[in-house]
Amino acid sequence: xLYENDHKYFMAKVLDLAIxxxxxxxxxxxxxxLLVSNxxxxxxxxxxxxxxxxxxxxxxxxxxxxxxxxxIILYVNLEPCCHFDKRTxxxxxLLIREGxxxxxxxxxxPNIKVSGNGVKLLRNNNIDVTTGVLEDECKxxxxxxxxxxxxxxxxxxxxxxxxxxxxxxLENGSSKWITSSKSRKRCHEDxxxxxxxxxxxxxxxTDRPKLNSRDKDKVxxxxxxxxxxxxxxxxxxxxxxxxxxxIIISQSSVQDSASIxxxxxxxxxxxxxxxxxxxxxxxxxxxxxxxxxxxxxxxxYFLKKKIFDEISxxxxxxxxGKGKSFSDQFRVNNISESLHxxxxxxxxxxxxxxxxxxx
Amino acid sequence: xLYENDHKYFMAKVLDLAIxxxxxxxxxxxxxxLLVSNxxxxxxxxxxxxxxxxxxxxxxxxxxxxxxxxxIILYVNLEPCCHFDKRTxxxxxLLIREGxxxxxxxxxxPNIKVSGNGVKLLRNNNIDVTTGVLEDECKxxxxxxxxxxxxxxxxxxxxxxxxxxxxxxLENGSSKWITSSKSRKRCHEDxxxxxxxxxxxxxxxTDRPKLNSRDKDKVxxxxxxxxxxxxxxxxxxxxxxxxxxxIIISQSSVQDSASIxxxxxxxxxxxxxxxxxxxxxxxxxxxxxxxxxxxxxxxxYFLKKKIFDEISxxxxxxxxGKGKSFSDQFRVNNISESLHxxxxxxxxxxxxxxxxxxx
Numbered sequence: 214x215l216y217e218n219d220h221k222y223f224m225a226k227v228l229d230l231a232i233x234x235x236x237x238x239x240x241x242x243x244x245x246x247l248l249v250s251n252x253x254x255x256x257x258x259x260x261x262x263x264x265x266x267x268x269x270x271x272x273x274x275x276x277x278x279x280x281x282x283x284x285i286i287l288y289v290n291l292e293p294c295c296h297f298d299k300r301t302x303x304x305x306x307l308l309i310r311e312g313x314x315x316x317x318x319x320x321x322x323p324n325i326k327v328s329g330n331g332v333k334l335l336r337n338n339n340i341d342v343t344t345g346v347l348e349d350e351c352k353x354x355x356x357x358x359x360x361x362x363x364x365x366x367x368x369x370x371x372x373x374x375x376x377x378x379x380x381x382x383l384e385n386g387s388s389k390w391i392t393s394s395k396s397r398k399r400c401h402e403d404x405x406x407x408x409x410x411x412x413x414x415x416x417x418x419t420d421r422p423k424l425n426s427r428d429k430d431k432v433x434x435x436x437x438x439x440x441x442x443x444x445x446x447x448x449x450x451x452x453x454x455x456x457x458x459x460i461i462i463s464q465s466s467v468q469d470s471a472s473i474x475x476x477x478x479x480x481x482x483x484x485x486x487x488x489x490x491x492x493x494x495x496x497x498x499x500x501x502x503x504x505x506x507x508x509x510x511x512x513x514y515f516l517k518k519k520i521f522d523e524i525s526x527x528x529x530x531x532x533x534g535k536g537k538s539f540s541d542q543f544r545v546n547n548i549s550e551s552l553h554x555x556x557x558x559x560x561x562x563x564x565x566x567x568x569x570x571x572x
Numbered sequence: 573x574l575y576e577n578d579h580k581y582f583m584a585k586v587l588d589l590a591i592x593x594x595x596x597x598x599x600x601x602x603x604x605x606l607l608v609s610n611x612x613x614x615x616x617x618x619x620x621x622x623x624x625x626x627x628x629x630x631x632x633x634x635x636x637x638x639x640x641x642x643x644i645i646l647y648v649n650l651e652p653c654c655h656f657d658k659r660t661x662x663x664x665x666l667l668i669r670e671g672x673x674x675x676x677x678x679x680x681x682p683n684i685k686v687s688g689n690g691v692k693l694l695r696n697n698n699i700d701v702t703t704g705v706l707e708d709e710c711k712x713x714x715x716x717x718x719x720x721x722x723x724x725x726x727x728x729x730x731x732x733x734x735x736x737x738x739x740x741x742l743e744n745g746s747s748k749w750i751t752s753s754k755s756r757k758r759c760h761e762d763x764x765x766x767x768x769x770x771x772x773x774x775x776x777x778t779d780r781p782k783l784n785s786r787d788k789d790k791v792x793x794x795x796x797x798x799x800x801x802x803x804x805x806x807x808x809x810x811x812x813x814x815x816x817x818x819i820i821i822s823q824s825s826v827q828d829s830a831s832i833x834x835x836x837x838x839x840x841x842x843x844x845x846x847x848x849x850x851x852x853x854x855x856x857x858x859x860x861x862x863x864x865x866x867x868x869x870x871x872x873y874f875l876k877k878k879i880f881d882e883i884s885x886x887x888x889x890x891x892x893g894k895g896k897s898f899s900d901q902f903r904v905n906n907i908s909e910s911l912h913x914x915x916x917x918x919x920x921x922x923x924x925x926x927x928x929x930x931x
Contacts, residue, residue, distance in 0.1 A: 375737075387907055528927075530912065532883075532913070566918060
C-alpha cells in the first residue's frame with residue numbers, strides 16, 4: 214500500500230509531463246498519466262492535442278500486452294472521460310476493459326457530462342479510485358479549460374509592462390523599452406500559453422505588433438490576433454498580416470449581436486453595445502484563451518468590466534513621472550472598491566519584477 | 573593564524589552588534605568591536621551614541637587587566653579614530669597603549685581627518701592591521717555617516733506607499749489604506765533609522781500626521797518633523813506638536829539664504845530660491861538623515877532634483893485607476909532619462925511588496 218505522499222510524488226510527475234505540451238492542446242485540457250507498479254514508473258501517457266489519443270490510451274497502448282494490469286496504479290491529473298461525443302472512445306471504459314484495478318485522479322472533470330461520472334463508472338466496476346491528489350495544482354494547470362467549461366467563456370490574462378510609477382509610456386508615446394529583455398523573454402513564454410493575443414486599434418495602428426510568441430527571433434507559435442476596432446479601418450490596414458490569423462471585434466448597429474462575418478479569411482465578430490457580447494462566440498471559433506496586451510484604453514475597459522481572470526504586471530525599477538498609466542480610464546470612488554489581486558506570485562526577472570495575481 | 577573566512581565570520585558579528593543601536597547614535601556612526609582570542613570571542617564593545625565611549629574603549633575597559641592583550645585580535649567595523657577634536661580620546665592611541673597587536677578593520681573612516689591615518693598610526697607602532705573585511709556591508713550600515721562626511725549633506729530616503737498602478741490616493745484624496753498593516757509596521761521600523769521625517773505643507777495641514785516611530789501604539793522614537801511651507805501658516809497651526817521637534821523650511825526674499833530662526837523652540841530654515849540651500853544647515857542642527865514621506869508634490873520635487881539617496885516603494889496588489897501618482901509633477905522626454913533605481917532589494921510583506929533602490 215502506498216502512502217499519501219507517494220501519491221503526491223507521482224501526481225507531481227504527471228503534472229510535469231502534462232504541462233510539457235503547454236500552448237499546444239487547445240481547446241483540450243493538459244492531461245498526462247503515469248503507470249506505476251511496485252513503486253516504479255513503468256509507463257507514461259500524454260495527450261498531444263485535439264484529435265490525438267487521450268493520455269490513458271496513449272499509455273496503455275505502449276504497455277506490453279503481457280504485463281499484468283491488475284498490478285498497476287494509474288495516475289492521471291484529470292478524471293477519465295465517460296462520454297461518447299468526442300473523437301476518441303471514453304477512457305473510463307478503456308481502463309475497465311484493460312483490467313486496471315487502481316486509479317489515482319488529481320481533480321474531477323469540470324465538463325458536466327463527466328464530472329463525477331467517470332469516477333462512478335470506475336467504482337461500479339470494482340476499481341479502487343482515489344481522488345483529489347494535488348487537486349489545486351491540477352486545477353491550476355487547466356485553469357483555461359475550467360473557465361471554458363464552467364463559464365462558457367475564454368480565459369483572459371492581462372499583461373502590462375510598466376515603470377515603478379505605473380507608466381506604460383511617456384506623454385509623447387515613447388515606451389521602448391521600459392522593461393528589460395529578461396521581462397520581454399518571459400512575456401513571450403507566457404504568450405505561448407494563449408490561443409490569441411488581443412490589442413486595441415490604437416496599439417495595432419501605432420505599433421504594428423507581430424503578436425506572436427518568439428524565442429529570440431524564432432517564432433514558436435503564431436497566435437491568433439484579436440483587434441478591437443472598426444473592421445473597415447482594420448481590414449484596410451491589414452498589410453502583411455496573414456488574414457487567417459486575424460480576428461476583429463467591431464461595433465455595428467446593423468449586424469446581429471455576436472454574428473460572425475468572414476472576409477477573405479479574416480473573422481469579424483460584431484457587437485451592438487459591449488464587446489462582452491462576442492466572448493462566447495470566441496469559444497466557437499476555437500479561441501479558448503486570450504492574452505490582452507493593451508494599450509491603456511483597452512486595459513482600463515477590461516479592468517472596469519472585471520473581465521480579467523489573471524493579471525501580469527512587469528515592473529522595471531524606473532520612475533518615468535508624468536505619462537500614460539495602464540489604468541487611466543479606470544475609476545473608483547473608494548479604496549475598498551479598488552481591484553484587489555489575490556494569490557500574488559512574485560518573480561524576479563533581472564532587475565525587473567513580475568507580479569502575477571488573480572481576480 | 574586565522575583564515576579570511578574567519579575574519580568575515582567575526583566581522584558579521586561586529587555588524588550585528590553595531591546595528592543593535594539603530595536609530596540612536598546620530599550624528600555618530602554605528603560602531604562595535606569584538607575581542608577574539610584563540611578563535612573565541614572574549615569581549616565586545618559598542619558605541620552607544622554621542623558622548624559615550626567609542627566601541628574600542630568600551631570593550632577594553634570591560635576586559636580584565638590580567639588578560640594578555642598581545643593574544644587578542646580586535647575586530648572593528650570602522651577604522652579607529654586618531655584625532656583629538658572629539659569628546660573622547662582617539663582610539664588608535666588607546667590600542668597602542670593597551671598593547672593590542674592585531675586589528676581587523678571593516679572599512680576606512682570617510683572623515684578626512686582619519687581616513688587611512690588611523691591605520692597608518694597603528695602600523696607605525698608594529699600592530700598587524702587587516703582592512704576591507706566585509707567592506708561593502710560595513711559602508712552600508714553607515715551609509716548616513718558616509719554621506720554626511722563625504723558630501724556635507726544629510727542622507728535622504730524617500731518613502732511611498734502606493735498601488736500597483738503607482739497611485740498614492742484617489743482623486744478625492746482618499747488614501748486609507750492602500751497598503752497593509754504589515755507594510756505600515758515595516759515603515760515605522762524604517763522611520764526609527766532617521767533623525768527627521770519630512771512632509772510638504774499639504775500633507776501637514778490635511779493629515780496632521782504624528783511623524784514619529786511607533787510599534788503598535790508605543791512611541792519608540794520621537795523623530796524631528798520637517799515641514800516645507802510658509803512658516804507663518806505652519807506656526808499658526810502648530811497645535812499639539814511639541815515645538816522643539818518642529819523644523820520648518822520656508823521661502824523668504826528678505827531673510828539670508830540658509831539662515832536659521834528660532835521661534836519658541838521651532839527652528840525655521842530660510843531659503844531664497846530652492847530648498848536645497850538649507851540642506852547643509854540641517855547637519856548643523858543635528859539632522860543627519862531625513863525620511864521623506866510626501867506628498868506627491870514634495871516627492872516629485874525631490875525626484876526631479878535627484879535629492880534622494882534611496883527610495884522605498886511599498887506596493888499593494890490593488891489597482892486604483894484614475895488618481896494621484898507619486899510622480900505626477902516629475903517629467904522626462906525620453907525613457908533613457910527616467911530615474912533608474914539600482915541594487916534593488918525586494919521584500920515580501922504579506923501581500924504587499926517593498927521595493928528598495930538606490931540612486
